Amino acid sequence: MKKTYFEAFDLDIYYEKISNGLEIYVLPMKKFSSVYATFTTKYGSIHNNFRFKGEKEYKKMPAGIAHFLEHKVFESENGIDVFDVFHKNGARPNANTSHVRTCYLFKTNEKPLENLDFLLNYVQEPYFTDENVKKEKGIIVEEAKMYHNINDYYISDVVMNNLFHKSEYKIPIIGTIDSINSITKDQLKECYNTFYNPSNMVVIVTGDVEPKETIDLIKSNQSKKSFPSIPEIELFKEEELDSVFKExxxxxxxxxxxxxxxxxxxxxxxxxxxxxxxxxxxxxxxxxxxxxxxxxxxxxxxxxxxxxxxxxxxxxxxxxxxxxxxxxxxxxxxxxxxxxxxxxxxxxxxxxxxxxxxxxxxxxxxxxxxxxxxxxxxxxxxxxxxxxxxxxxxxxxxxxxxxxxxxxxxxxxxxxxxxxxxxxxx
Amino acid sequence: MTIDKQNYKIHYFETNKFNATQIKIVFTKNMEDKDYTYGMLLKKMMKSSNRSFKNKRDLEVKMEENLVSWNDIVTKGQGKLFQFNVSVGFLNEGLLGLSPTEKNLDFLEKILFNIKVEDEGFVKKDFIKQKDIYMKSLKSLRDYPSDYADLRFAKVFDDGGIFSLDSQGEIQFLEKCNEKSLYNFYKDMLNNWKLDVFVLGKVDVDALEIKLDNLFREKREVLNLVEYKSFIKSNSNDVKEVKEKFKTRQSELRIGYTLEELDFKEIVATSKVLSDILNSTSGKLFKEVREKHSLCYTIGASFYQSHHVIEVFTKISAENYEKTKSLIIGIFESLKNGVTIDELNDAKKTWVNNIKSAEDSLFSFQRKIISKEFKEKYSNEEELSLINSVTLEDIVKLANKIHLNTIYLLEEE
CATH class of the missing domain: 3.30.830.10 (Metalloenzyme, LuxS/M16 peptidase-like)
Structure with a gap:
């Protein structure tokens, strides 16, 4: 655990990269009673074409799959309702997906370590079935329609498409209704197994916490699980021209x-x-x-x-x-x-x-x-x-x-x- | 601490917690139909027709020069009360070697008192420009289907009542507003409305008091405020069901319920617990309508306690209207039969946490302080105690005070 004074915040930050590759940052803020924790994979909507180093072929996934995965990670095999567990522990959970990352989080004033332990567990133990994938499509399609119905968002999506020739930034984070409907359980598993490895993830905890016990809890949690050692992930990228696709x-x-x-x-x-x-x-x-x-x-x-x-x-x-x-x-x-x-x-x-x-x-x-x-x-x-x-x-x-x-x-x-x-x- | 200056009050809450201080000046009056509209236009005039700032850009530059971290002018309704708030926020003295308090107070003074005036009215040329821009903005409401649905629902639900007033302002009131009537509104605000200054952070109170005394030295005839609570105009037992066609790509469903008058415990505790039982991601609406039936992405119930109104909002495909409507109404009916002890205890826990975390945000902390000045007064301890004392019977009693009134669908053509 390395302690560094972070002058911009006038606070100490504690950092450790543990043996499975997971990075941890803890920022104690003793003036507050709340704790805010994020567990993030460096995987977002632009990472749609990838392979492990040594593999011949790139795997091309449907647009919006990172966001779809964000929804599905809340599903667990034993039928536990993730929201209910946080709710019982006084925490407010959420998640969000950007172009470059998917983040799972909670904020709480109660049982921060218990909630943190659960955050790590549910994100690392998802459950995909054909049935629950199908059910989620209805919700995500309504979400896509909601964004599509906000004129400013719609126009902004068109601009993004017109800015780029080949970059995945062209595509809306949520995907399109067609791409959402085409996503399968196996594709979700493939993306999960590639990008949700601890070596591609980071935990950040800020607020009323003790750094040592926080990092110890994360280490203990991770030591009970085994993760495959994965080769380097290679993303397929074509050179993006400086010009725009459509002026x-x-x-x-x-x-x-x-x-x-x-x-x-x-x-x-x-x-x-x-x-x-x-x-x-x-x-x-x-x-x-x-x-x-x-x-x-x-x-x-x-x-x-x-x-x-x-x-x-x-x-x-x-x-x-x-x-x-x-x-x-x-x-x-x-x-x-x-x-x-x-x-x-x-x-x-x-x-x-x-x-x-x-x-x-x-x-x-x-x-x-x-x-x-x-x-x-x-x-x-x-x-x-x-x-x-x-x-x-x-x-x-x-x-x-x-x-x-x-x-x-x-x-x-x-x-x-x-x-x-x-x-x-x- | 509260300093009663006879014609205004200073409410000072000292804390170093946030590294920053917010000073909020709150003018309050009894709500009239035109207030939101006049308030919005006054806000525009303060920023764009001001002797201290050449133009809007100059105002923003002066903010940076004067070490103003944020500045906000907000109009707000609290039931039958209308408020016009002007605030500044800045780093506490000494941080980064800066001394921002006095500069921020000067900035606040310029915003509030330096609007350009001629012939007992605002400067006509500037007024016409701002009125014209504002009118065009109001006419653009249809470009925002969700906001449009909210407004149409409110008009159907409480036509002519306070709840139906659009907080963004309305064309009918703007048309009648001129540079003189708006100036009179402004003068009335400065001279007659109730005035409170809320300070959260760390300042030199004596210096602050001298400055504020100087700003508000004029003798004020402070009007008496009415009780904040309001009820919608039409409280008929007949349920209104209205569908309107609109060029939209997703339908907007609103279901309005009225509430009978609430007692103190219901206001402070029971309605909050019930709100969580309905609203959270573990709540009945989310679980039943979204998670079980996949009918929507977003759904919730807004409790407008001051108006005795609950508004359920969701966005759906039109073909799912009947099913969604039945599910929501069924959920509210089921509340009358009670909820489980787990649902009750989990919701109580959420609220206990909400109360604690409100003090971890400068903005929510100050919002709560201001609300208590105009509504029921209670301490955090009393609120926590009441939340923890809510019983299953309390929930049933409150559920029986909730009555379905209006179902509104803004339907895709």
Whole structure:
């Protein structure tokens, strides 16, 4: 068990990688009475084409299978209802799937170790039958229809499809109704046996816990189980071009106003090949060019180009930084898109802007330990996306200066973007 | 501690737990039909037509410069009461070597008091721009089927009543609003509504008091608030069943129940326990409708205690309407025959945990403090004790006070 002071949170973090490969992070937060625990496999919706090292053929799985598996892992052979067990122990369980991971979690004020023991057990002892797979399809199809029925989600799915040529990021996390209906018990087992091996997983516990007894419990739990030693997992990946698959698409959704989703696909390949860690850079690019403190907000507001402002966000997809801007407008939508493009490409970033953002980011980090959930999610995101927790994040942030930013920023291009316009009803 | 300043109150809860402090200024009045709409428009004016900020972007930049970690303006209904809340949140003094309290209070002052005014009204040009944007947003409601279903259900369920008011505002009230009437609404808020300042975190209380005294030094004629509880207008025994066609890809089902007047224990404890028996992932709705019959992905029951209303919500395929409806109604009927001791004890345990974990979040902690100021007053110990004392008979008694009123389906065409 290794103890490290994590300056960003002003707290100690305890880490151990146990003999079966499972990684454990424990962050004691003694001011709180709750405990939040996550048990995560580094397996998400983009990991659909894989093989073990040494195997000849890749196995191609239906879209949405990681998410389907998330639902099925709650099923146990002895008929125990996972939700009931947590409920009796005063805990609130949940699970979620992203492009790159599937996470099982609970929050509790009572019996944290008992609940943690159960979390490990139910995730590692799933039960698949043809019957329970069939039953789940009805629920997941309704979930897919729910997302499909939210216009903003639907438009965003179309943008994701249009951004990428071959990457699995094209496909919605939940899959399509056809792909969901095609999933079989054997495919679920195959994916489970590949990606739910402890060597591909991480446990993170934050809140009112003792690190030693927490790690000891996990070790004891794992020592009672045997897992096959698996070869390295190889993912089938085709080179993704810097360009977008489709630059513009119009949808007929019969809406009250034109609704626009615009996404930039910014290649990070050149910077990554320098060995530079891009997370901090990405945050600055988004904050300075697209957030509510940017020129974009001023221009859209002053020229009255949108209805109710705009929303924006960013994430990393392999070698690309994706930044999206969504808005409704009663003006000529294509004209507004051109203005957005012109504004973000011509932003002048001053040192004062940069320093203000640096201060802001430090403040954001300092507020993460306001509850037991956010630090857990921060650690998880770092571990899944980068393969490790950057203990020096505050230092790196402090040392990344304006000249560094300008140097790297000048290497990036905003030329590749996909635009989807859902036209208002005639 | 509470400091009663005669024309306003400061409620200070000192804690270092969250590394941060939130100051929330809460104005409260008796609810009128137009309040949500006027409140939403006032919020827009505060941020976009303000002498201290050149424009919306400038406001956001000033927030960062003034070390404001978050700022929020929220309109809220609590039964028959309407509230307009303005808050700021910031790191506690000394963290990262910063001193944010005074800067945040200055920011709060600018947001609240520096709206541009001309001729006893808000600046007309700015007002028209914001009203126009707001009108277009309200007209876009149909683009959000779930929100549209909620609104249509509320109108069918309690036409003309407080429950049916859309918290996002309504076109009929916006049409009648002008720069002068909104300014009068704002002046009335500053001068006459009940004013409470809630502070959770760690500040220099003496300095805070001087600053707030300076902000609210004008003598206020504080109006008397009515009791917060409300009931829906139509309480007929006839069950309304309404289906409306809509261009949507999934049907939205809402089932509305009314509640008879609740006693203190039912408000503080029994209704919460019953809510968990229905609502959690171990609850009857989730288990029966979703897990056993695979009819939906999401299902739940919202307890609007202030209105004496329970609203069941789910999203289904239209062909499953009759089956889903029967199952839900059957679940509510079955409550009258009682629940099992396990269901009762598990739900009690959940609530005991909820009470504890509410204190682990700055936002839920403060929400609870504010709610208690305007509704029933009780300590955590009293709440825990009442939760633990809920019996099977209490559940049956409450179940018999629940009456089916409205079934509403927004149906895919």
């Amino acid at each position: 513009k698409e119009f949808l007929d959704l019969d809406l009250e106003n034109d609704t626009v989703s615009l996404s930039y696909k910014i290649s990070l390949k050149e910077i990554l090949s320098d060995g530079f860690e891009v997370d901090i850079l990405n945050w600055y690019i988004y904050g300075l060019l697209f957030s509510k403190t940017s020129d974009l907000n001023e221009v859209l507001d002053e020229k009255n180009l949108t209805i109710g402002g705009y929303s924006s966000g960013f994430f990393r997809a392999d070698d690309f930084l994706i930044i999206n801007v969504d808005f409704k407008t009663d003006k000529d939508a294509e004209m507004v898109v051109n203005i957005v493009d012109e504004v973000v490409k011509n932003v002048e970033i001053t040192k004062a802007d940069f320093d203000r953002k640096k201060q802001k980011m430090k403040m954001v980090l300092a507020t993460y330990p306001m509850n037991v959930n956010t630090p857990n999610n921060f650690i998880l995101s770092d571990v899944v996306n980068n393969g490790f927790l950057n203990y020096n994040v505050l230092n790196d942030l402090e040392n990344f200066n304006y000249d560094d930013f300008i140097k790297y920023y000048s290497k990036l291009s905003l030329e590749n973007k996909a635009v989807v316009i859902a036209k208002k009803k005639a």
